[in-house]
Amino acid sequence: MSSSSAPPSVASRMEEGIPAPAPPRAKAKKTWWSWGLLVPVLVFFILMNVVPTIWMLGLSFYNYTLTSAGDPQFIGIDNYTQLANAGPLWLSLGRTFTFMVLAVAIQTVLGAVVGYLFWKSNKVPGRRLALTLLFTPMILTPLSSGLFWRLMLDPVFGVINYFVELIGLEKIDFTTDATLAFPAVLVVDSWMWIPFMALMTLAALGSVPKAELEAAQVDNLSFWQRLIHVIIPAGKFIIILGILLRTIDVFKTMDLVYLMTNGGPGDRTELIAVALYRLAFKSFNLGYSSALAVLLLFIAIALTSIYLFVLNLRSRREAENA
Numbered sequence: 001m002s003s004s005s006a007p008p009s010v011a012s013r014m015e016e017g018i019p020a021p022a023p024p025r026a027k028a029k030k031t032w033w034s035w036g037l038l039v040p041v042l043v044f045f046i047l048m049n050v051v052p053t054i055w056m057l058g059l060s061f062y063n064y065t066l067t068s069a070g071d072p073q074f075i076g077i078d079n080y081t082q083l084a085n086a087g088p089l090w091l092s093l094g095r096t097f098t099f100m101v102l103a104v105a106i107q108t109v110l111g112a113v114v115g116y117l118f119w120k121s122n123k124v125p126g127r128r129l130a131l132t133l134l135f136t137p138m139i140l141t142p143l144s145s146g147l148f149w150r151l152m153l154d155p156v157f158g159v160i161n162y163f164v165e166l167i168g169l170e171k172i173d174f175t176t177d178a179t180l181a182f183p184a185v186l187v188v189d190s191w192m193w194i195p196f197m198a199l200m201t202l203a204a205l206g207s208v209p210k211a212e213l214e215a216a217q218v219d220n221l222s223f224w225q226r227l228i229h230v231i232i233p234a235g236k237f238i239i240i241l242g243i244l245l246r247t248i249d250v251f252k253t254m255d256l257v258y259l260m261t262n263g264g265p266g267d268r269t270e271l272i273a274v275a276l277y278r279l280a281f282k283s284f285n286l287g288y289s290s291a292l293a294v295l296l297l298f299i300a301i302a303l304t305s306i307y308l309f310v311l312n313l314r315s316r317r318e319a320e321n322a
Helices: 009-016 024-059 078-084 087-120 128-134 140-153 159-166 180-206 210-218 223-251 256-262 272-281 286-322
Strands: none
Touching: 009 159, 024 286, 078 087, 078 210, 087 180, 087 272, 140 180, 140 256, 159 272, 180 223, 180 256, 210 223, 223 286, 272 286
C-alpha cells in the first residue's frame, strides 16, 4: 500500500487541527455511562406510566368491582356501551369543558395583563418582592388552597361574609348556592393559576428581540401594532405552551372542587374527574371507571394534538411556500 493512501497519523491530524479519534474504550465507557443515566428514567416511566395505562386499558373490558366476591368477567365493550348511554357523565363532561374554557380564558387574559405590567415596571422598587408574593398561590397545593378558600367563604365565620355584612348585605353561602358555587370554584382556580400565566407571559416577553422592539419604537408603532407584529410572533410558542399545560391541568381538576363543594350542590360543580373518583374509589367499579379513564385519556391526547397542530401551522405554511 502506498504512503499516500495511508491514514494520517495522530501527529499530522493535530498539526492540521483535526481532533484525534477517541479510543474504543473511551467510546464504550461513554456509551455505558449514557445508558446508565437513561435506564433508571426509562424503568421509572415504564413502571409508573406504561404499565398502569396498559392495565387500565385491559381492565376497561372487564366487569370488575372490588366489593364483589366474584372474579373479573370479560364483557368486551359493554362498559363503553354503557358509558355512551350515561347521561349524567356526559353532563359532567360538558360542565368540565365549560369550566376549562372559562378558566383558561380568564387565566390567560389576566395573566397576560399582569405579566405585561411587571415587564414594563422592571425599574420599580420592590418589584422582586411583588413577584414573589404574586407567585405564592401557584406553589400551594390545591387541597390547602381549597380548604383555605372554603373557610374564607364559610357563611358563619368566613372573612368574605364579614365584608359582605359590612356593606349591608346578607350572608351568602357561596359553596352551597346553586348559582354561585360554580363561579366560586372558577374564581379560586383562577386565583391559583393566573400567576402561572403571568410567568409564561414574562418568559414570552423576554424572548422578544430587543432590536425589534427598538425598531418598532423608532417607527412609532402603536401598542396594538407592536403586539400583533412583534410580540406575538416572537412569544407565541411560550404562550401556547402555557395554555396547553393549563388546559390539560384544568381538564383533570378534582381535588380543589372535591374539597370546596364535593361536586355540589347537587351536581352543579361535579366535573368529570370528580365523577371518575366517585366511580373508582366510592363505588369501587374499576371496570367501568377504567373505561371512563380511557375516554378521558383520548380526549386529553386530542386536545394536545390540536394545540400542537395550531402551534406548527405557521411553520408548515412557510415551508410549503418556500
